[in-house]
């Protein structure tokens with residue numbers, strides 16, 4: 001039987017959320033702590049647990065068919081590979097930082113300076129594009145320590161909360177790119193594998209849509225129903241059901257989770273009561 005081979009980070013920032021999205025798609029696999037390869041029990045999928053940095057080449061070589069990776073890794077090593085879905089987790093940026101005490105006004109301030117990074121292609125491309133020559137130092141980890149030990153004048157690394165920069169007395173001065181986890185695929189998938197991927201992608205889209213959405217239920221006096229419906233940005237027309245209490249109805253709708261907070265005050269003002277907001281497991285359109 002044909003199986004789709006998916007590469008997932010063996011350990012690190014992406015491992016847990018990558019397995020979680022497969023699980024939410026109803027696909028269960030072992031976590032890779034014990035073995036480097038695992039078959040899904042209920043879907044034609046084989047998971048290979050690999051180092052992120054190696055995955056772009058494995059995709060090109062056809063060793064794996066698809067992968068869950070940070071966009072930043074693709075920008076660094078896999079510009080030729082196609083992103084087929086953005087997954088909304090592991091959001092971060094890749095930024096340039098300098099010691100807090102340094103006066104910084106412009107990227108040209110870094111001309112001739114030593115810049116330490118684990119993303120040499122990205123950094124080189126960025127500085128070349130700005131026409132600024134730098135002295136590039138490639139370091140594989142703990143990049144932020146480099147200025148403190150006299151190894152570099154600036155660093156270029158991943159920033160999320162900013163706490164690593166803060167702890168190392170650095171300040172972010174340029175955001176080179178923004179990244180999140182994505183699914184990417186090998187250049188030439190057979191039609192059988194593409195068909196499995198289409199099924200997987202359909203499930204993933206349903207899960208992502210559900211993660212973004214909330215099921216909202218509220219009670220309202222009948223004369224306010226039209227006004228409340230006009231506030232609700234629902235999937236389709238909302239459901240309106242009579243309550244046991246005369247003159248009152250229950251209104252149900254699905255909306256974007258952020259949108260809910262934008263309209264909550266208006267809903268209350270118009271007379272909505274007993275508002276419930278519930279998570280949705282899957283959303284199939």
Ligand SMILES: Nc1ncnc2c1ncn2[C@@H]1O[C@H](COP(=O)(O)OP(=O)(O)OP(=O)(O)O)[C@@H](O)[C@H]1O
Nearest residue numbers: 009012013014051052053070073090091092158160
């Ligand atoms: N602090 C962070 N917040 C959010 N996302 C992050 C953060 N650090 C890294 N990431 C994302 O997770 C990915 C994996 O990072 P991680 O540090 O786990 O592995 P790595 O060292 O880049 O790769 P390898 O698997 O080769 O060891 C990064 O490429 C980035 O997209």
Ligand SMILES: O=P(O)(O)OC[C@H]1O[C@H](OP(=O)(O)OP(=O)(O)O)[C@H](O)[C@@H]1O
Nearest residue numbers: 141142157158159160161162163164165
């Ligand atoms: O802005 P922050 O929230 O502090 O996150 C940024 C840090 O997170 C990542 O390191 P990670 O913790 O993955 O360790 P690593 O260097 O071993 O990959 C990244 O390399 C930064 O150092």
Ligand SMILES: [Mg+2]
Nearest residue numbers: 012013141158
């Ligand atoms: Mg890391």
